[in-house]
Amino acid sequence: MYLSVLKKVTIGLLMFTASSFSCLAQDLIASQAPTDRRVRSVDSVALQRLLDMQTYEHEADIYDSWDNTKAHPYASELIPDSFRIDLRGFVMPTPSTKVTSRYGYRPSFRRMHKGLDIKVFVGDTIVSAFDGKVRVVRYDAGGYGYYVVVRHNNGLETIYGHLSKQLVVANQEVKAGEPIGLGGNTGRSFGAHLHFETRLLGAAINPELLFDFPAQDVTGNYFTFYKADYLPTVSTSGRKGSSRMASSSARKGGSRYYKVRKGDTLSSISKKLGISISTLCSNNNLKRNSTIRPKQILRY
Ligand SMILES: [Zn+2]
Numbered sequence: 001m002y003l004s005v006l007k008k009v010t011i012g013l014l015m016f017t018a019s020s021f022s023c024l025a026q027d028l029i030a031s032q033a034p035t036d037r038r039v040r041s042v043d044s045v046a047l048q049r050l051l052d053m054q055t056y057e058h059e060a061d062i063y064d065s066w067d068n069t070k071a072h073p074y075a076s077e078l079i080p081d082s083f084r085i086d087l088r089g090f091v092m093p094t095p096s097t098k099v100t101s102r103y104g105y106r107p108s109f110r111r112m113h114k115g116l117d118i119k120v121f122v123g124d125t126i127v128s129a130f131d132g133k134v135r136v137v138r139y140d141a142g143g144y145g146y147y148v149v150v151r152h153n154n155g156l157e158t159i160y161g162h163l164s165k166q167l168v169v170a171n172q173e174v175k176a177g178e179p180i181g182l183g184g185n186t187g188r189s190f191g192a193h194l195h196f197e198t199r200l201l202g203a204a205i206n207p208e209l210l211f212d213f214p215a216q217d218v219t220g221n222y223f224t225f226y227k228a229d230y231l232p233t234v235s236t237s238g239r240k241g242s243s244r245m246a247s248s249s250a251r252k253g254g255s256r257y258y259k260v261r262k263g264d265t266l267s268s269i270s271k272k273l274g275i276s277i278s279t280l281c282s283n284n285n286l287k288r289n290s291t292i293r294p295k296q297i298l299r300y
Helices: 002-023 032-056 266-273 277-283
Strands: 082-086 099-101 104-106 111-113 116-119 125-127 132-140 145-152 156-163 179-182 193-200 203-205 222-226 249-252 255-259 297-299
Touching (some): 145 179, 203 222, 266 277, 277 297
Antiparallel strands (some): 104 111, 125 179, 156 193, 249 255, 255 297
């Protein structure tokens, strides 16, 4: 889209400069060099603007709320059907390689364990896994204890629980590897450890699918999240959208995301995005007669 605008700007400028030169009855060949330079300089300004835009428009745009008080403020219906998470630029939250409890159902507690427990000692430094912004710094006596939630530029949110001390404040920007807290044994914890969660719009992802603690590495450069793997099917009827009908599309290496607005239909969206309804449907596991809801996120 930006490239076609760029092309139009360039063509327009070429036409403008050519006609102004011919009006002056100048030798077009002699004026070719300055024209070229002029077009090139406009190109680089427009390109720089394009690059700046991409710097600020990142995957975290899939979120439309910023809540400093709750670890889990999201409605499951906002979760995209699939989403590619860029894991490059990671730093392991702790150098500890010892996983003491895995993600999954715990029969003894009759509940899901939605994170990974890693052995750390009280006072061990815990760092942010990626660049991002601290969303929550709170205390949860019956659960996380002292915990920190960071929203990352790659769309992921990470939670660090049972800390003995929090070293950041809400709304603080952090870099990957920046200390955010110290290991501890607070909240629902029996023995010092780090409880580490990785979530996308609230959907818990097994951290071991992303991070290999024994190897101190990520599992790959990218991880593709599929909603179907993580949540029961979400009803497509019921719930009316809230009054905030924000719509946005976020650019993401190869894929873009569109947030459904009130009144949108698959047909109107496909026209707006310039793609066919069948492509839109196949990208999002939809049928032509599927109901779409405001704030739902579609990939295209
Ligand atoms: Zn845990």
